[in-house]
Amino acid sequence: MGFFNWSAPAIKRYGERWTVEDTQQIAGWLGPFVPGDGHVLDLGGGAGGLARRLAETLPAHVTVLDPTPELIAHVEPSDQLAAVLGSAEAMPFEDDAFDAVIVTDAFHHFRDLDASVREMARVVRPGGAVLILELDKAHIMIRLIAIAERIVGEPAAFFTPKGLCAYMAERAIKGECERLVGASYRFTGVVQKSWPAA
Numbered sequence: 006m007g008f009f010n011w012s013a014p015a016i017k018r019y020g021e022r023w024t025v026e027d028t029q030q031i032a033g034w035l036g037p038f039v040p041g042d043g044h045v046l047d048l049g050g051g052a053g054g055l056a057r058r059l060a061e062t063l064p065a066h067v068t069v070l071d072p073t074p075e076l077i078a079h080v081e082p083s084d085q086l087a088a089v090l091g092s093a094e095a096m097p098f099e100d101d102a103f104d105a106v107i108v109t110d111a112f113h114h115f116r117d118l119d120a121s122v123r124e125m126a127r128v129v130r131p132g133g134a135v136l137i138l139e140l141d142k143a144h145i146m147i148r149l150i151a152i153a154e155r156i157v158g159e160p161a162a163f164f165t166p167k168g169l170c171a172y173m174a175e176r177a178i179k180g181e182c183e184r185l186v187g188a189s190y191r192f193t194g195v196v197q198k199s200w201p202a203a
């Protein structure tokens with residue numbers, strides 16, 4: 006049993022942390038890329054706490070993709086909200102299915118980042134957005150969190166904001182990083198449909 010299977014009750018509670026202001030801010034970042042009736046993927050979206058709020062606030066159709074059955078089971082499907090069991094590395098979606106993908110506090114948990122980014126670029130339409138909220142690995146607290154996560158078997162693949170921007174740009178998702186409060190930052194990139202030759 007993996008870390009998220011046994012910690013699911015705590016992760017579900019953590020997924021309800023988003024305030025109205027947080028949700029409006031995130032909707033504002035995604036809004037320019039998501040037309041009315043648009044489609045957003047919450048990748049590694051857990052029990053759907055943010056997806057539910059975003060579906061109402063944008064408004065948009067939001068799909069949660071997560072590999073943890075104990076989390077995804079809590080997403081209550083509706084006209085605007087869908088839940089799919091699966092992983093970032095092999096997404097069960099058509100090409101160009103989404104206007105945007107959001108990843109909050111999950112990117113550093115993905116086992117194969119290259120495959121995950123390649124899949125993000127595939128399932129988001131050209132000109133669509135990739136919004137990643139992450140934690141700066143240069144911050145002392147994040148170094149300690151990384152040690153703890155590795156002890157429980159997680160990859161803890163944290164980046165600095167500059168490092169994540171460079172990593173994504175090399176994979177045809179050019180964007181910008183903005184520091185938020187504390188160690189948090191956001192990467193907002195735009196999908197272009199060309200992956201550098203292997």
Ligand SMILES: C[S@@+](CC[C@H](N)C(=O)[O-])C[C@H]1O[C@@H](n2cnc3c(N)ncnc32)[C@H](O)[C@@H]1O
Pocket residue numbers: 009016019020021048049050051052070071072073076091092093094108109110111114115116
């Ligand atoms: C710390 S939780 C964050 C959940 C939610 N995004 C939030 O901000 O509250 C990390 C999430 O990443 C998911 N996850 C782990 N590995 C994943 C993978 N390979 N592909 C997609 N999601 C993954 C976990 O199941 C978990 O729901």
